[in-house]
Amino acid sequence: MVSAPVSGRKGGRGLVIRFESVSKKYPDGTVAVDRLDLVAPSGAITVLVGPSGCGKTTSLRMINRMIEPTDGRIWLDDRDTATVPTHQLRRGIGYVIQHAGLFPHRTVLDNITTVPELLGHDRKRARRRALELMERVGLPPHFAKRYPAQLSGGQQQRVGVARALAADPPVMLMDEPFSAVDPVVRAQLQNEFLNLQGELGKTIVFVTHDIDEAIKLGDQVAVLQVGGRLAQLAPPAELLSEPADTFVAGFVGRDRGYRALGFAGAGRLPVRQEQVIALGAASGEARDAAEGGWVLVTDAAQRPQGWLRAEADADPPPSTPAEPVTEAQLNLGGTLASENATLREALDAALSSPSGRGVIVDDSGRLLGTVTASEVLARIEQQRAAGERSTQGGES
Ligand SMILES: Nc1ncnc2c1ncn2[C@@H]1O[C@H](COP(=O)(O)OP(=O)(O)OP(=O)(O)O)[C@@H](O)[C@H]1O
Numbered sequence: 001m002v003s004a005p006v007s008g009r010k011g012g013r014g015l016v017i018r019f020e021s022v023s024k025k026y027p028d029g030t031v032a033v034d035r036l037d038l039v040a041p042s043g044a045i046t047v048l049v050g051p052s053g054c055g056k057t058t059s060l061r062m063i064n065r066m067i068e069p070t071d072g073r074i075w076l077d078d079r080d081t082a083t084v085p086t087h088q089l090r091r092g093i094g095y096v097i098q099h100a101g102l103f104p105h106r107t108v109l110d111n112i113t114t115v116p117e118l119l120g121h122d123r124k125r126a127r128r129r130a131l132e133l134m135e136r137v138g139l140p141p142h143f144a145k146r147y148p149a150q151l152s153g154g155q156q157q158r159v160g161v162a163r164a165l166a167a168d169p170p171v172m173l174m175d176e177p178f179s180a181v182d183p184v185v186r187a188q189l190q191n192e193f194l195n196l197q198g199e200l201g202k203t204i205v206f207v208t209h210d211i212d213e214a215i216k217l218g219d220q221v222a223v224l225q226v227g228g229r230l231a232q233l234a235p236p237a238e239l240l241s242e243p244a245d246t247f248v249a250g251f252v253g254r255d256r257g258y259r260a261l262g263f264a265g266a267g268r269l270p271v272r273q274e275q276v277i278a279l280g281a282a283s284g285e286a287r288d289a290a291e292g293g294w295v296l297v298t299d300a301a302q303r304p305q306g307w308l309r310a311e312a313d314a315d316p317p318p319s320t321p322a323e324p325v326t327e328a329q330l331n332l333g334g335t336l337a338s339e340n341a342t343l344r345e346a347l348d349a350a351l352s353s354p355s356g357r358g359v360i361v362d363d364s365g366r367l368l369g370t371v372t373a374s375e376v377l378a379r380i381e382q383q384r385a386a387g388e389r390s391t392q393g394g395e396s
Contacts, residue, residue, distance in 0.1 A: 014203025022072035033228035047218035055228030094164030109144040154185035237263035261344035271369035284321025294355035306330030
């Protein structure tokens with residue numbers, strides 16, 4: 001199956017990177033990359049993913065010629081990189097690596113201004129821009145005078161990203177930039193990185209061995225196999241729903257069917273009206289409104305606050321009918337799904353709700369109603385049947 005070409009983000013200012021039958025054989029005979037054809041579109045994130053030793057880093061470093069290909073060409077727009085002097089080539093290519101690779105004896109500010117100063121930019125302007133970039137990547141200005149060793153791993157990675165952006169290159173190469181930090185910081189860095197890229201629209205090639213990171217960040221994902229062969233290049237949703245072969249299916253993981261739901265809009269779910277009571281209302285009212293032992297409690301603006309167990313054997317025990325419902329009595333479990341939710345979010349809302357009823361809210365967080373897991377599953381079945389009908393229709 002041929003994927004629709006991935007287009008760059010609106011306002012993207014990057015260059016197109018094109019691998020044309022590129023191979024790399026190391027002097028000891030190891031074939032790290034084997035006839036790779038790949039286009040990284042302008043303004044988009046292309047993720048290279050695959051098992052250890054499959055040639056991800058080698059492919060990445062051939063773009064800025066830290067490693068020279070043994071065969072094939074790599075183009076930046078219409079320029080063959082082999083014909084561009086390396087210092088000139090690298091001026092337009094930011095590079096971020098694991099552990100940030102900062103200069104240990106330079107302050108954060110000096111680390112960020114290194115490249116612009118090497119390029120002969122005005123020192124004052126470079127420092128002003130460095131402070132701006134620090135703010136963009138979430139570093140307070142007083143960190144400017146610190147040395148890398150005085151920062152946490154996550155903060156060092158932020159400096160690494162700011163440093164790579166300092167010369168405003170149209171292309172960024174990122175080699176496992178978020179791998180050395182704990183999962184919570186990692187998720188934060190990923191989210192901030194996506195926001196930043198939403199504004200900057202660089203052409204990014206991003207290496208990771210983590211398929212979840214690839215799926216979260218990539219506009220398109222290239223799965224490489226050991227021996228440096230491209231197993232599949234596709235947008236994340238397609239990779240999950242239509243892996244090209246058993247290697248890709250295995251690499252993408254067993255729960256890929258469930259994760260693919262994260263890319264499918266739930267459409268207009270059959271949302272049911274839910275009887276609610278307001279926080280502070282009399283407990284007696286809660287018991288009258290409860291369905292299946294649970295009642296949803298909202299604030300005055302109809303924004304859900306939590307579920308109240310309204311049965312006699314509830315824990316904590318119910319108040320007397322006249323006592324008001326308080327926040328302390330609420331079960332806060334259960335995620336909320338928005339009206340534009342994906343099927344995965346809607347299903348998660350239903351499965352995580354103590355009442356079994358997933359709460360759907362509008363853009364301002366006001367209650368629209370609830371759905372059950374079986375209603376979401378029915379929608380999944382409907383969409384699957386519609387997909388099959390359109391595939392059969394398309395083939396006939
Ligand atoms: N300088 C070198 N000389 C010989 N072989 C090398 C050299 N550098 C890398 N290789 C080999 O080339 C293959 C690809 O290495 P590469 O670092 O590109 O893989 P990778 O996918 O980035 O791996 P990892 O996820 O473990 O970092 C591996 O088999 C590696 O051992």
